Amino acid sequence: MQSPELTEGLKAHREGRLGEAEAVYLELLKAQPDHADGMHLLGLIRGEQGLENEAIRLIESAIRQRPSAAAYHHNIAGLYRRVGQMTSARAAFEQAFLLKEDYGEAYQGFAEVVTFASGDEFLNRVLGQLALKTLDDRTRCYLHFAAGKFLDDTESFDAAFNHYRLGNQLAGRDYDTSENRRLFQNLVYYAPELRPLSKPRKGMPWQGPAPIFVVGMPRSGTSLVEQILASHSSVFGAGELNHLARVSTPLLSALLQSSQSMSGQEAEDPRWYLSRRAEAAGKDYLERIQQGVPHRGEPWIVDKHPLNFRFIGLIKAMLPRAKIIHVRRHPLDTCLSCFFQNFTQGQNYSFDLTTLGHFYRDYQKIMTHWANEPETQFYALEYEALLSAPEETISALLDYCELPFEPGCLKFYETKRPVSTASFKQVRQPLYHTSKQRWMNYAEQLRPLARILGLEDEIPIRVGGSKL
Template identity: 55%
Template sequence: MTESIAEKRSIKDRLEQALVQHRAGQLRNAEALYQGILNEAPEHPDALHLLGLIRGEQGQEQIGIELIERALRKRPLAAAYHHNIAGLYRRVGDMALASARFQDAFTLKPDYGEAYQGYAEMVTFAPQDPFLNAVEQQLTNPKLNDQTRCYLHFAAGKYLDDTAEYDQAFKHYELANDLAARSFSTTKNRQFFQDIVYFQPDLQSIEAQAQPVGDEPMPIFVVGMPRSGTSLVEQILASHSRVFGAGELNDLATVSLQLIQTLKAQSAPAGMRRDESSHRVQVAVDRAQARYLRALRDRDYGQGIQWIVDKHPLNFRFLGLLRAMIPGAKVVHVRRHPLDTCLSCFFQNFTKGQDYSFNLSNLGQFYIDYQRLMNHWSAIPGLDIHTVTYESLLAAPQAVIESLLAFCELPFEPACLTFYDTVRPVSTASFNQVRQPIYQTSKARWRHYAQHLGPLARVLDLDAESPAMITESRL
């Protein structure tokens, strides 16, 4: 008996250690600890559940689903298990099971705000759906913490947007964003953009010396503001037989930030000759290239793949480094009406990385800085940038898709028109859109909220008369 208690304590301690590693993003360390627990206790539900989450984060969604299903057989009333497996089902496109599991989660735990939000993102509500009553009932609970209230307000906003009660929807979205607000400095962000522009010319002299990148697949960077249509463009490209869609990767940001630090350190250091400084920068560029391409190609992309899509929207920040670092890469810039883009960001509860999105004024300032930076990159000779306008894609999909494929040196394939039939994991907020034929309801969506967008329109310089008078010509 004493041994059994000691073993249980040992497993509990290791599980706590694994959770610390998991939350810190040390997935390999956490994985090893979870696996060690399962070697001793193969049906330990928490270890199965948490290892399943790691498998999902590693792109092995089906294995993650199998592990969490095993955990649920041991602990069927665990609301968190239902919620987290719902996210994996959603990523692989099983919307019916995802919706059902989100419902199971908030049925088992009626104050599970994140599950309400997850379910709301899955469905299109009709008036009189009882969902809103359930959400509003939870909002009367004085014991709820701010994070739970935030999730519930986002869920209510989505319901009311679906049912065309736009003023009420906006009130809930405002409350949600107030609760979710994070610290963001437009001044620091602008300085960061200026630093990137300032150091980019240091690479001009070494662009021709960049190391060969080999015969393996090359990256297509799909960039733009979040919620501008980047996921849709990636899905179209990934439907081509010679393209693999890798989703939103952080690798370019990681190596670019390291390279910028190197450029800062080598900026006219005392006692260093120019040729010596240039050599050090060249070495840094070659290392950055090697690190990025190694990370990009370290995935199961299959045979016959010519391009891998890296669809992190905010990679637009680093385009000036690409010409030196990854010659031959393609860049696809996706643009959408600024008010539609910003409104869609405001209605999305981003979990990380978009701290500017919870305040309309910050959103507008960030959009302006993004636009200025893209204008700067577009003026640099040799940067291979192709622009896709979201509204044009909706209006004339075949022509826009044919032009996109031609830019990527790819022959046209009909599968790119029926991109919604392509089976692949999608983890971005556009998981629903990429699994449906192109629809028009997202175009000029801002008009429903025009009376609330005055401050945003002023920041964007789109308020010549009033938001309601803004025309498509002001794109």
């Protein structure tokens, strides 16, 4: 039975009040140094704070106290995966589902770190679980994604797609396409108000490291580009930060505010008002990355939140000197990778191909708008060009960032840094071409999506069972 203190700590932890939860766990461990749950939960806090090595040490200690706790093995597996210890991650995920046979999340985690070969018994184990009628939808969802990964690896593409389709149906969350479209339309509509703010302003605050924003659709290669940049001695890769959406809210509100509701100098000079708001938001962002990112004094910090593409106009107003890199990949490859990824949060549009297609079209429209605005210029990097001509593409990327070439950027896979995104395996390997035109394996299933994207002509025509 949990103590009242531990219950309160768990409540604070679930609600995101990490400081309060940490204090409870530390106090518990002070009184009971070998308290397994206390070590495990403090380890989770340390992982969320970016202190992966300490997190691993704590949860390893918890496992020594309670080796039968499946959740401990699952959670340490995620940490091993983040720091690139794939063999340890595989063993820990496997131990988790051996201890708890219906641990769907552990099966999915195991599948994500393994490349399967035909004859592996893993699929039979997963299908055996799926045959049980007592499973809840959440567990069943994880199992379908695990089966899909196995079957994709072993080139059973029709069966793989069917499992991914079922997993997406079970994971599907409500998504309002019209609400997202309204946001995009507002950002584009008010872009002219931001134009005068998009040039460096005298006296504008700029202290500490400067940001490089890597944007694009999820699963388009943004993690790979961040890893390449983070392999440079002058760059720190901070991963997917949520700071921009938070600090831009006041500026976006100011744009939506009519001049009639302003008073004093705000009403007399709305541009002055927006300028002040933009400077405040930019300063807030810089303070957040200065204080909240564990960099080592590098002059540049990469913020790789793909969906920041929505805010390019705001970025230019808040941080005119910031670098913005837009990563593009073939639309069908990008959308297929999104559909095959069981996103835990933030990508609710990705669980249905029709919704995904419409989101992609909206993304294309807003990026075309930013590209045509002189004040919102950015650097466009083609994922396929990176695969076919890596040295040339990386050199051009570094030139845009005003960074001297360093050979380490070509060997990005040797850079030791935590990676929390779905591309944790890709960034630790040399460039490979199997992800290029992967959509061709699923051409028939993607025909409706291709129609939405205006790419139906790229889908081969079937005649008598053969493709033309």
